[in-house]
Amino acid sequence: MPMRPLNLLACSALLLVAVSASGQDAAKYFDGNCGMCHAIGGPPGGAPDLKDVTKRRDHRWLIRFILNPDEVAKADPDAAALVKQFDGMVMPTTDGATEPIVEALLKYIDAAGGAPAQAPAAAATMPPARTVTASDVANGRDLYEGRRRLAHRGPSCVSCHRLESIGGLGGGTLGPDLTRVDQRLGGTRGLTAWLGNPPTRVMRAVFRSQPLADDETFAIAAMLGDTSAREPAAAQSRARAFVATGVAGALMTLALMAMLWSRRLRAVRRPLVDAARRGRGDAR
Numbered sequence: 261m262p263m264r265p266l267n268l269l270a271c272s273a274l275l276l277v278a279v280s281a282s283g284q285d286a287a288k289y290f291d292g293n294c295g296m297c298h299a300i301g302g303p304p305g306g307a308p309d310l311k312d313v314t315k316r317r318d319h320r321w322l323i324r325f326i327l328n329p330d331e332v333a334k335a336d337p338d339a340a341a342l343v344k345q346f347d348g349m350v351m352p353t354t355d356g357a358t359e360p361i362v363e364a365l366l367k368y369i370d371a372a373g374g375a376p377a378q379a380p381a382a383a384a385t386m387p388p389a390r391t392v393t394a395s396d397v398a399n400g401r402d403l404y405e406g407r408r409r410l411a412h413r414g415p416s417c418v419s420c421h422r423l424e425s426i427g428g429l430g431g432g433t434l435g436p437d438l439t440r441v442d443q444r445l446g447g448t449r450g451l452t453a454w455l456g457n458p459p460t461r462v463m464r465a466v467f468r469s470q471p472l473a474d475d476e477t478f479a480i481a482a483m484l485g486d487t488s489a490r491e492p493a494a495a496q497s498r499a500r501a502f503v504a505t506g507v508a509g510a511l512m513t514l515a516l517m518a519m520l521w522s523r524r525l526r527a528v529r530r531p532l533v534d535a536a537r538r539g540r541g542d543a544r
Contacts, residue, residue, distance in 0.1 A: 286368035289361060293354050296453040297445065300372045307346065307446075311373040314366055326362045329353060349444045352460040389449060392482040400483025403476055412470035417480065420462075425487045435462065442485040451481040 297307035314322065317338075325332045325339060329351040333339040343350055402408040405426065406416030418426065420435040445451045455477040458464060472480070 286361075286364040287372075289365060290368060292457060293357075293459050294365075296457050296459065297351075297450070300369055307349075307351070308342065310369050313373075314370055319366070322366060323359060323362050325351075326354065326365070327357055327359065346444060354459065355461050355464055390478060392448060392485065396479050396482040397486045398483075400479035400481070400486075403480055404483055410470070410476060411473045414467055414470040414472065423484075423487065425490070438484060440488045442481065442488050448478075448481045448485040451484060452477050455481060 294310075298310050301309065301311035317325075321332075321336075321338075325336075329339070330353065333343050333350050399408070403410060404417045404423070406418055410416070417438070418431040420432040422431040422433060422437045422439070424430060424437075424439040442448060442451045445454050455472055456474065458467065
């Protein structure tokens with residue numbers, strides 16, 4: 261009998277430790293999978309601010325969406341509206357997410373959103389602001405296109421991603437098109453944070469053992485931001501080049517057809533004229 265209070269106290273202590281560990285795991289999970297795009301009461305990073313999200317959305321809806329965002333976005337009008345609001349960017353399926361993890365994550369978001377004295381949870385994942393230089397942009401383009409190898413020997417971006425400003429076929433198609441991607445992920449800072457800790461399954465599998473260096477993430481993000489800023493002028497230039505190439509090709513085709521057709525007419529008419537002349541000569 262005397263041991264019962266002690267047992268109860270021990271169980272309570274273990275429960276408090278478990279709850280504390282769960283909260284720490286949720287914070288770590290958020291920083292590793294969500295913080296590069298989402299803030300909790302902070303500046304936007306290319307995805308919705310999650311402060312008070314459990315008050316704005318149904319609890320079961322949030323769990324379903326986090327576990328399978330692509331499927332929910334296809335069938336749910338609210339999710340489809342969010343996708344449209346953020347330029348068609350669908351949240352990737354979070355690697356290793358389970359319902360207990362999502363429950364702990366939502367509790368963590370509630371706690372972080374209700375603590376105004378603390379800095380936003382995503383602030384630690386955002387890199388400090390830096391001034392982009394022409395050298396950064398040129399370096400980023402070399403890294404993106406594979407003219408310069410990444411420090412940890414990872415694959416170049418162009419092997420999987422398409423970008424309008426790149427000549428030829430524009431790059432691979434395994435990953436999404438990166439044209440104007442900085443506008444979808446919160447500018448150069450948001451994109452730098454995303455590249456430093458990418459949440460998508462394929463990117464994690466590729467770069468887990470060979471991550472991008474800090475200078476590489478910034479240079480690539482700077483290049484993509486510069487490309488996005490130049491995109492309207494570049495699009496007009498490509499349109500003019502396309503029209504000019506089409507007109508030149510049409511003129512060359514017409515000229516070639518005229519040459520071939522004129523030879524064909526001479527080949528028919530001349531033998532007839534020559535035969536007629538020979539006939540007159542024989543008659544004389």
